[in-house]
Amino acid sequence: MSLAPPPPDLLPVFNALPGANLLLSPDWVIVGASDDYLAATLTQREVIVGQHIFDAFPDNPSTPEANAVANVRASLAQVLATRQPHEMAPQHYDVPDRAQPGRFVERHWLPRHTPVLDAAGQVQFIIQSVQDITAGRLSERLLRESQASEQAARADAEQQRHEVRHFLEQAPVAVAMYRGAQFQVELANATMLAIWDRPLEAVLNRPIVEVLPETATPEVVAIFERVFTTGASHTAYEQPTVIHRHGRQEVVYWNTVFEPQHGPDGRVSGIFTVGTEVTEQVRARQQVQQLNLELEARVQQRTREAEASRTDAEEQRNRLLRLFNQAPALINIFTGPDHVWTLVHPGTHELLQNRPLVGLSHRQALPELPEENHEPFDRVYRTGEPVHVLEALRRLDRFRDGKLHDEYFDLSLHPMFDAAGQMEGVMSFAVNVTERVRARQQAETLQAEVLAAAQRQAQQREAFFQILADTPAAVALLRGPEHRFEYVNVAYQQLFPERQLTGRPLAEALPETEEAGFLRLLDRVYRTGETFFGTELPMRLVPAGGGLVQQVYYTFTYQAYRENDQIAGVSIFAFDVTEQVQAREQREAERQQLRDLFEQAPVAIGILRGADYVVEVANPFMGRLWGRAPAEVLGRPVFEALPEVRDQGFQELLDGVRQSGEAFVAEGVPAQLLRGGTVQTVYLTYVYQPLRDADGTVTRVAAVGTDVTAQVQARQRVQELNDQLAAINEQLAASNAELGTSNTQLMRTNVDLDNFIYTASHDLKAPISNIEGLLYLLREELPAEVTQDAHIGPTLSRMLESVERFKRTINHLTEVSKLQKENAPTATLVDLAAVVEDVRQDLRPLLQAAGAKLVVDVSAQPPVHFSQKNLRSIVYNLLSNAIKYHSPDRPPRIDVRAHIRDGHTVLEVHDNGLGLDGNHLPRLFNMFQRFHDHVEGTGIGLYMVKRMVENAGGRIEVHSQLGAGTTFFVFLPHAGSLVREPFPAFISA
Secondary structure, three states, rough: OOOOOOOOOHHHHHHHOOOEEEEOOOOOOEEEEEEEHHHHHHOOOHOOOOOOOHHOOOOOOOOHHEEEEEEEEHOOOOOHOOOEEEOOOOOEEOOEOOOOOEEOOOEEEHHHHHHEEEEOOOOEEEEEEEOOOOOHHHHHHHHHHHHHHHHHHHHHHHHHHHHHHHHHOOOEEEEEEEEOOEEEEEEEEEEEHHHOOOOOOHHHOOOHHHHOHOOOOOHHHHHHHHHHHHHHOEEEEEEEEEEOOOOOEEEEEEEEEEEEOOHHHOOOEEEEEEEEHHHHHHHHHHHHHHHHHHHHHHHHHHHHHHOOOOOHHHHHHHHHHHHHOOOOOOOOOOEOOOOOEEOOOOHHHHHHOOOOOOOOOOHHHOOOHHHHHHHHHHHHHHHHHOOEEEEEEEEEEEOOOOEEEEEEEEEEEEEEEEEEEEEEEEEEEEEEHHHHHHHHEEEEEEHHHHHHHHHHHHHHHHHHHHHHHHHOOOEEEOOOOOEEEEOHHHHHHHHOOOOOOOEHHHHOOHHHHHOHHHHHHHHHHHHOOOOOEEEEEEEEEOOOOOOEEEEEEEEEEEEEEOOOOOOEEEEEEEEHHHHHHHHHHHHHHHHHHHHHHOOOOOOOOEEEEEOEEEEEEEEEHHHHHHHOOOOOOOOEEEHOOOOOOOOOOOHHHHHHHHOOOEEEEEEEEEEEEEEEEEEEEEEEEEEEEEEEEEOEEEEEEEEEEEOOHHHHHHHHHHHHHHHHHHHHHHHOOOOHHHHHHHHHHHHHHHHHHHHHHHOOOOOOOHHHHHHHHHHHHHHHHHOHHHHHOOOOOHHHHHHHHHHHHHHHHHHHHHHHHHHHHOOOOEEEEOOHHHHEEEHHHHHHHHHHOOOOOEEEEEOOHHHEEOHHHHHHHHHHHHHHHHHHHOOOOOOOOEEEEEEEEOOOEEEEEEOOOOOOOOOHHHHOOOOOOOOOOOOOOHHHHHHHHHHHHHHHHEEEEEEOOOOEEEEEEEEEEEOOOOOOOOOOOOEEO
């Protein structure tokens, strides 16, 4: 029962208190709430006052791992039990979003529960004080996520940088990078070094005009300066350059792209060049042009001399034919306006295999060519002007198989005149440059890829700097041995808001770092290149304008960064962990408080390890129970430390728990224990709970117990009274009046026994709640590495599961006790069909999970005269058991019917499940009786069903066949036929 609220004149005072405070009654009903508490929890006073705290603030189903309600409940229970304040560890406890029902707003708190005691020392109220630490927790989460993103980005950028550098080193084109206005060589790949004929160490970090003075012509220097000044790209084709190669000076030709490179400030910081040497192609074309000129001159000369001497002409013709056949160009002669093939070069026959040419026109011989490829011949014949086409594409069916092949030619078409000066035909000079074109195309493609890679690298560098600017980690780049600040991000600058950092040496900008030893660490990293990791290192922070010196802590890394394989500076990634350090120190103090609470726990707690049951844990209460100080038994086998209990059956019980993996619960068991130097009989209520390792093997047994000697002796006195009453009943059997008196006394005694059972189960709730609260506190306060230990973490979880099972057993005992006392519960007219439908809705998830089919037909029956709550419990137990014990060999089916028989409404529940052996049926309704262990249960449900039915004047029967199924017949009293609308039968799956 909840205590009366405080006087009304004090509630406004409490509500106006500063800070977030909540006033609770001993049964945790909200009595008052401060204005700050209402603002922090997004609610109104009139909404939550009068509600149970966990109805007003339920668990967020989306964050079950927070375990918020259970943790707060344990703390409140501990305050009630100890009447002492309790401070909780930080809790993740979301609050309902009143504007959006069903949704929650994330909140993190530091709660404290303080009891308010009355004059008798009993808890009158509990004050819950909370501090909202949501912003800090969210910042920590964002920091962790940012750190992970930053590390991933840095790793990705570094990987891409290595890939780009490897690509450039292996590229078949000449690649170089020049830094600054002096164009110092920053990168040159193997192809470029081979062209320069110089090793890398001879050119690195030197201006290009010093490395290759022979190439520093005014034209070349002008290109470099124009690109650097304007930031515009430049492409040069067949640019002649004089270089020293193989010990001699040589003119080479290039197709080169000059691409500006930009620094973080957007200004041009260097030039990136990609060059393809085209010397061979240029010289080949020059040779063809020279050959064409020579051939034309010779043809004209031979034509003039032909009239002078036929013999000489014949010789010249033969010489010309030899020259014609040996010429590197394809020379073909076409006559007439149709361009009939008169002379065919051998190379042309080789190119166009198995194809007749002589005597055919150009169009007839090459029908696969489009008309625009024939038009130049027409133009030369028509105008008498030569035509020159470079890299002309001709798609030829070379092998007459229908497949076209791309061929490129440097083509020259010249008119031919007869002796009278009339147009006679066309002479074709064609040099096959297919390989050259394809090589250039490949080079251009590769050049585009290299440029794209360079642009990606620049973009990645910009993105990386943006990441550094946005990350909550403090980042700085120090250059040179004096550690001059070259870059600081916003987070780093905020650590020193009044200091000018960029451009200043570290020792000048932050003199306190030298006192803290950080400057020596930076010197070592710069000298050795070895990364330094600092964890929670202290530093005294002196404000720039004077003032209070602050003690802060940093976790950071000092990492050397290189340029051109030389250490150029040190990067700093730092995190201010002052709050974490201070919080850990506070947690350590709280952990000590937890140890003190464990030591002061009002129940005996011990953990026994291995087959010898070595005492691993024993609190002082356990020491008092055993009659020895914990120090006397820790580390020793329990039956060696306590020889008096060796032959009392405890070892057999422990062996059974360890071998079966099932907990053992004992109530009021006698034991011979040491008391005051002598062995005395005491009575114990205890639990032996198996504890498993990560493999599921039972390695320890937890023992939790209390001394119930006083309660047992009281029960024994009651039993003695019962025995005396029984003797009196026998003596006064002839007297009805005396027999009635004895029966009245016996009923009163039974009520006392029921009260004792209820009291005993009630008295166990507080110790087990204390144990649960201590275990939750222990799990919260232990370091992460301890809770994640392969033995300790699972052990804590199993201890909590055992406590939960113990609580369920106690609750069932309480319900049984209440049921035994509830001989005449309030009965009303209950609609059976409505009750079954209500239970069906609750069991819908279980029905769907099991794939069960539920068939119901109870609509034609009159109302039953029964307790609605008890009738719902009966139907729920029978239907849930039918689902739980279904057969895995067939789809589950459950039939629910009702009919009238002998003044009762008979409810039938039939299933096709596992069924029971006939020998088990007599014990089916016994308390704690179970015949199937593969599903969870306590054996209380059917016992309570039977009691509820019999207390109402009904009865229950069962028929079952092993492997076929079970039918329950529940005989319920009814109030006769009433006229009402029928409730329809339904089938659900």
